[in-house]
Amino acid sequence: MPSQPPAGPVRRLAPSTIAVVAGRPGRVPDAPFSEPVTFASTYNAGGALEYGRYGNPTWSAFEQALGELEGGDARVFASGLAAISAVLSLVPEGGVVVAPDNAYTGTWAQIEERVSAGRATVRGVDVSDSGAVAAAAAGADLVWLESMTNPNLDVADVAAAAAACAGGPLLVVDATFATPVLQRPLELGADLVVHSVTKMIAGHSDVVLGAVVTADPALLSRLDDHRRLHGAIPGPMETFLALRGMRTLAVRMERAQASAQILSGRLAAHPALSRVRYPGFGAMVSIELAGGPSAADALATKVQLWIHATSLGGVESTLERRRRWPSESAQVSGALVRLSVGIEDVEDLWADLVAALDQL
Ligand SMILES: Cc1ncc(COP(=O)(O)O)c(C=O)c1O
Numbered sequence: 001m002p003s004q005p006p007a008g009p010v011r012r013l014a015p016s017t018i019a020v021v022a023g024r025p026g027r028v029p030d031a032p033f034s035e036p037v038t039f040a041s042t043y044n045a046g047g048a049l050e051y052g053r054y055g056n057p058t059w060s061a062f063e064q065a066l067g068e069l070e071g072g073d074a075r076v077f078a079s080g081l082a083a084i085s086a087v088l089s090l091v092p093e094g095g096v097v098v099a100p101d102n103a104y105t106g107t108w109a110q111i112e113e114r115v116s117a118g119r120a121t122v123r124g125v126d127v128s129d130s131g132a133v134a135a136a137a138a139g140a141d142l143v144w145l146e147s148m149t150n151p152n153l154d155v156a157d158v159a160a161a162a163a164a165c166a167g168g169p170l171l172v173v174d175a176t177f178a179t180p181v182l183q184r185p186l187e188l189g190a191d192l193v194v195h196s197v198t199k200m201i202a203g204h205s206d207v208v209l210g211a212v213v214t215a216d217p218a219l220l221s222r223l224d225d226h227r228r229l230h231g232a233i234p235g236p237m238e239t240f241l242a243l244r245g246m247r248t249l250a251v252r253m254e255r256a257q258a259s260a261q262i263l264s265g266r267l268a269a270h271p272a273l274s275r276v277r278y279p280g281f282g283a284m285v286s287i288e289l290a291g292g293p294s295a296a297d298a299l300a301t302k303v304q305l306w307i308h309a310t311s312l313g314g315v316e317s318t319l320e321r322r323r324r325w326p327s328e329s330a331q332v333s334g335a336l337v338r339l340s341v342g343i344e345d346v347e348d349l350w351a352d353l354v355a356a357l358d359q360l
Contacts, residue, residue, distance in 0.1 A: 015069055015181050016250035023065030023243060035061035037240040054228055058236040062243040063211075066201070069180040069246075070193055072215035075223050076239055080176065080196025081106045082232030083210030087172055087192055088114065088142075089226050090219065095120050095141035098169070100127045102331040104150045107174065109327065111144075127156040134164035145190075146174040147183070151286050151322045151338040152331065153277045162189025170219075176200070176313075177284055181253045186215050199313030200283065203245040203252055207238040252315065252343055256283035259346040263339070266350060272357045274335070284312065285339040293334040295360050296321040300337070302356035305348060312340030317349055 013021070025031045041052040049055040059076050066074040077083040084107055091097055091114070099111050101124035114120040123136040127145050133156065137143050143165055147156040158173055165171040166189075173185035176196040185193045195201055197209035214220050227233060264278035264285045272295065275288040289295040300308040300321060309318045310325075323334040341349065 015184075018068050019065070019181070019249050020247055022068040023061040023063075025061075034244070035240075037236045039236055053231055053233055056233075056236050056239070058239045058243075059234060062239045062246070065243060065246055066180070066195075066197075066211055067213060070184055070213040071186045072193070072213040073217075073220050074211050074213045075220065075227060076197070076234045076242075077210040077212065077227060078232040078234050079208045080194070080198055080210035081110070083194050083196075083212045084110055084174070085230070085232065086223050086226040087194055087212055089230075090170060090222060091120055091142050093119055096123065096139060096169075097121070098123045098125055098133070098136040098140045098143040100144065100146045100149050100154070100156075101125060102149055102152050102154070102329040103144065103146050104174065104176075105325065105327045105329070107144065107146070108329065126154065128154040130157045130160040130164075133161050137161070137164045137169055140169040142170045142172060144172050144174070146176075147185075148177045148279055148282065148284070150177060151284075151336060153177075153279050153282075153284060153286050155279045158183070158185050158188040158190055165189075165191075177282055179249060179253055179282075181250045182257075182281055186213065191216060192219060197242050198311065200253065201246050201249055201313075202242040203249065203314060204241070205311065205314035205316060207241050207245075209234050209238050209242050253283060255343045256341045257281060259283075259343075259349060260285050260339075260341040262346050263341060263350060263353070267353075270354070270357055272360045275333075277336075283341045285341060287337050287339065288333050289335040289337065289360070291335070291360055293321065293323065296335050296337045297324070298360055299356055302359050303352055304356075305344065305352035306339075306356075312338070314340070315343045317342035317344055 038057045043049045062076050063074040111122050115122050125132045125136045145156045170191045172192045173190045174194045176199050179200045193213040195211045197211050260283050268276045273287050274290040277286040307318045310320050318340045321337050322328045
């Protein structure tokens, strides 16, 4: 059911409202507010669904809500990486891909896999340099932006990239960190948006899920075909939980962003740090320890409220030295600790962090 009013003056609902009202069952007596979880491998023949790998009503509710938030049609996948794989399947054999030179490690690994098999060539770019993105886009088949990037938090000018890609390569934005509450790439001219739903959208560190959104029916049909054929389908329970999480996305982001702004400002003055990366919006802050990688590792052992863990975007605040993973880009400082700010009280978060930093 579309969440927009059926008649009267057209007024687009705010993202915080769409997150609450979209993807609900119709308002008829005794209908539940939320689409229930449908566990089904097969349906009675003759309808639109037929088989559990082709469709599921719980997926449809999630897709309706995310699609309305982004301004396109969404497809949910088993993980962010499954969504990324579906999008990369759009690259023709021998195609040219432009990608952030410090993209999320899994994205870069999938592109590298194609390159090493001789199936694609890649041009790495600094996504915050619009001129470099435009130059690399010439003659490419697909331009992949991550905005902001994980974990350096570089921000791309999506509208400028869309202008450079017009009539040429497909423009994809992995907007996992920004979320549709803070940035809607399709409105800025992107062809496809990718999310690791695992992160802020689901928001409770209890599911792994991904999604792709596009306003182009031909691309949507190719993504559908990919999901049916390759089978990276989401579980109905995970999808239900992710939609439940999405209902509070806007308030969680508002709170986490306000805390991230306060923390990044205070951290900038701390002598244990050589650099604070914060683009001014969002819930992620990356800090670089003046004492190098060993100080970064020590910080992770000294915090008590913050959780030392990978991943991000949950209600709980977490931190991690990213280069502890051998696969992390060499462009990421070994002393960088990525903070994912949750929704706890900001003074409690600050007190724990500063107590740990003061011990270094
Ligand atoms: C920016 C970004 N994109 C994609 C992914 C992959 O998503 P998933 O872990 O849900 O497969 C991640 C995971 O950390 C990520 O940070």
